Amino acid sequence: xAKVAVIYHxxxxxxxxQAEAVARGxxxxxxxxxxxYSVAEAGEDIDVFDDADAIIFGCxxxxxxxxxxxxxxxxxxxxxxxxxxxxxxIAGAFTNSSSFxxxxxxTLSSIMINxxxxxxxxxxxxxxxxxxxxxxxxxxxxxxxxxxxxxxxSMGPAASSFQVNPPQAPGAGDIATAEAYGxxxxxxxxxxxxxxx
Amino acid sequence: xAKVAVIYHxxxxxxxxQAEAVARGxxxxxxxxxxxYSVAEAGEDIDVFDDADAIIFGCxxxxxxxxxxxxxxxxxxxxxxxxxxxxxxIAGAFTNSSSFxxxxxxTLSSIMINxxxxxxxxxxxxxxxxxxxxxxxxxxxxxxxxxxxxxxxSMGPAASSFQVNPPQAPGAGDIATAEAYGxxxxxxxxxxxxxxx
Amino acid sequence: xAKVAVIYHxxxxxxxxQAEAVARGxxxxxxxxxxxYSVAEAGEDIDVFDDADAIIFGCxxxxxxxxxxxxxxxxxxxxxxxxxxxxxxIAGAFTNSSSFxxxxxxTLSSIMINxxxxxxxxxxxxxxxxxxxxxxxxxxxxxxxxxxxxxxxSMGPAASSFQVNPPQAPGAGDIATAEAYGxxxxxxxxxxxxxxx
Amino acid sequence: xAKVAVIYHxxxxxxxxQAEAVARGxxxxxxxxxxxYSVAEAGEDIDVFDDADAIIFGCxxxxxxxxxxxxxxxxxxxxxxxxxxxxxxIAGAFTNSSSFxxxxxxTLSSIMINxxxxxxxxxxxxxxxxxxxxxxxxxxxxxxxxxxxxxxxSMGPAASSFQVNPPQAPGAGDIATAEAYGxxxxxxxxxxxxxxx
Numbered sequence: 001x002a003k004v005a006v007i008y009h010x011x012x013x014x015x016x017x018q019a020e021a022v023a024r025g026x027x028x029x030x031x032x033x034x035x036x037y038s039v040a041e042a043g044e045d046i047d048v049f050d051d052a053d054a055i056i057f058g059c060x061x062x063x064x065x066x067x068x069x070x071x072x073x074x075x076x077x078x079x080x081x082x083x084x085x086x087x088x089x090i091a092g093a094f095t096n097s098s099s100f101x102x103x104x105x106x107t108l109s110s111i112m113i114n115x116x117x118x119x120x121x122x123x124x125x126x127x128x129x130x131x132x133x134x135x136x137x138x139x140x141x142x143x144x145x146x147x148x149x150x151x152x153x154s155m156g157p158a159a160s161s162f163q164v165n166p167p168q169a170p171g172a173g174d175i176a177t178a179e180a181y182g183x184x185x186x187x188x189x190x191x192x193x194x195x196x197x
Numbered sequence: 198x199a200k201v202a203v204i205y206h207x208x209x210x211x212x213x214x215q216a217e218a219v220a221r222g223x224x225x226x227x228x229x230x231x232x233x234y235s236v237a238e239a240g241e242d243i244d245v246f247d248d249a250d251a252i253i254f255g256c257x258x259x260x261x262x263x264x265x266x267x268x269x270x271x272x273x274x275x276x277x278x279x280x281x282x283x284x285x286x287i288a289g290a291f292t293n294s295s296s297f298x299x300x301x302x303x304t305l306s307s308i309m310i311n312x313x314x315x316x317x318x319x320x321x322x323x324x325x326x327x328x329x330x331x332x333x334x335x336x337x338x339x340x341x342x343x344x345x346x347x348x349x350x351s352m353g354p355a356a357s358s359f360q361v362n363p364p365q366a367p368g369a370g371d372i373a374t375a376e377a378y379g380x381x382x383x384x385x386x387x388x389x390x391x392x393x394x
Numbered sequence: 395x396a397k398v399a400v401i402y403h404x405x406x407x408x409x410x411x412q413a414e415a416v417a418r419g420x421x422x423x424x425x426x427x428x429x430x431y432s433v434a435e436a437g438e439d440i441d442v443f444d445d446a447d448a449i450i451f452g453c454x455x456x457x458x459x460x461x462x463x464x465x466x467x468x469x470x471x472x473x474x475x476x477x478x479x480x481x482x483x484i485a486g487a488f489t490n491s492s493s494f495x496x497x498x499x500x501t502l503s504s505i506m507i508n509x510x511x512x513x514x515x516x517x518x519x520x521x522x523x524x525x526x527x528x529x530x531x532x533x534x535x536x537x538x539x540x541x542x543x544x545x546x547x548s549m550g551p552a553a554s555s556f557q558v559n560p561p562q563a564p565g566a567g568d569i570a571t572a573e574a575y576g577x578x579x580x581x582x583x584x585x586x587x588x589x590x591x
Numbered sequence: 592x593a594k595v596a597v598i599y600h601x602x603x604x605x606x607x608x609q610a611e612a613v614a615r616g617x618x619x620x621x622x623x624x625x626x627x628y629s630v631a632e633a634g635e636d637i638d639v640f641d642d643a644d645a646i647i648f649g650c651x652x653x654x655x656x657x658x659x660x661x662x663x664x665x666x667x668x669x670x671x672x673x674x675x676x677x678x679x680x681i682a683g684a685f686t687n688s689s690s691f692x693x694x695x696x697x698t699l700s701s702i703m704i705n706x707x708x709x710x711x712x713x714x715x716x717x718x719x720x721x722x723x724x725x726x727x728x729x730x731x732x733x734x735x736x737x738x739x740x741x742x743x744x745s746m747g748p749a750a751s752s753f754q755v756n757p758p759q760a761p762g763a764g765d766i767a768t769a770e771a772y773g774x775x776x777x778x779x780x781x782x783x784x785x786x787x788x
Binding site: 458491492493494495496497498499500523524525532533534535536538539544545546547548549552554555556557558562563565 | 655688689690691692693694695696697720721722729730731732733735736741742743744745746749751752753754755759760762
């Protein structure tokens, strides 16, 4: 058995739906237990992740970076850093914003850097950008909202919800991307735990 | 009069078209002289930029970063860094890749960091992400290839050409974005030069 | 006359001292008015920066990124972004942490990206890394705490205070770096303002 | 048995010494085979890494990014990306420059992003910044060149050689940091391989 925790902040519900999809994907893997916490809940009970084998962090991209609520949580979690308490846990990240790019990449790399400070091991999407998997190779409009990894993000799922509200957004492709990512992180977590000496 | 240089690398012609659009935009501004060089040409004549008031750098995003050809040019241009020869010139950046995001942002921020090492002054797009300027606010498919700043990049134009070849790609919106950016950089360059003591 | 605003967050007083040094450097420039606000004060009076010609942002690097308090302020300042109210203002950044590097660079690039979203114009240190300006070229210990730009940061002053408390920290070199940076930003701001049509 | 490959570019010998130290550290782990290639050699024989369980990439930081030689290699290695041939290999990174910071962090994060595109799993230093492990907590001069993780890098070893030539540089601490990192990556690689279903 391995335990995967999903810790998220969501302002308007988009990232919450994405977090639930990541959790769902992880749960589909045998021998995986999943727990899901908002950053507010997680910050009040930081010891609960001591026995997690993986932690996947997600938040909206606000003004080009992680949300302040996620950052506040990361500062609470610094209490674990002082003892390298999260060392060697598997880490992952996801984010949502209202445009295709919108500097979302800085949110993912900032979460990755934070995970590196904790001594965690980082897992990305391992997915091709969408067009490489479709037939629509001559189309300047790009992949549809049903495509896996529509925006071509390597560090973690990056959803594009524009001004559409949940539950319509994030779209089917972004939700499927989050599920596949949860599954991937869970499988790698299991493999890594099984290999322990 | 102020002089704007555009220095680009292009593997398959997409970024060349983008570079030409940036140059065209700059040329539309009165009292602006524009020169445009490939990185190969520029690397052989690095002193030619000594009297440029602005340099805008562009290259494709290959495997998540500036192209090797652009990087090689940046190392040739290190000869200017040793004397801070490009200090206080205006700088800008643009890039093209085959997906919406595809880690293009790392190319732009890497060019920006390089410009900072030279002591240059950095100018971005100052454009809203596309949907904020359109009526299509309920559309999960996002802005079309005709939209200005389709992907929502702040550091510089970021074109998404998918598998479409020039001259069809980059699309009309990406070309217009590059033109508007060239114009913006030229105007700021003029203002900055006029203000010299 | 031009107006430079310094907006900072400081947890233990190090970044406050750095902010005051940046402000001092700017004030030394003729025809420059300087205002200095903590993020808490600034967040309550966000319109006060409408007439600023430059805003320099500073905060500690906590867990590899801007502090949550700075990020919270950046989200309050999103109200200006909606109307591009800070467009074409000059921007700068500075940070302090307890090690030489400590992922401080992500704080500076994250502030820079935020400034790009606002359409601001970014100014870095334009300083060589310290050893290039000293005679101690054979010394693996690196420049002392009295050196200008000791760590070799291009995007903005990056102070290294280790576990030393204010007023001893940041050290003389980091304080002088902050002053020189304030002066540089002020001069560029004046030049840019003078050049207005 | 697991196989760890070290692929490096070195301009003046500093990063070669660092690469050898990473390799030495990995070799100290039982059941680990290590191969070490320059980027020039590796680019001519890219299939040789097909059976590697881990690849650790290292290069100098030149003008704020990976060296052009490393970037050229990354573009050759794109041939593996097209088939996700390096997916689920363990990845790591290291770099050397002539100052404490010097924008080295962008080299490490750029290698990390490249590894993410390949679907690799990323491992950092998991080391505290030096001062947290020493008694010299009141010293603004910072840790000496004998300290482990002197600069406080989380993503990978970041050596500071200033203008000192090999074999004196990188210093003892930077070499020990590289060895410890090689050991860490090797141990994680073994654990991950043992856990394969």
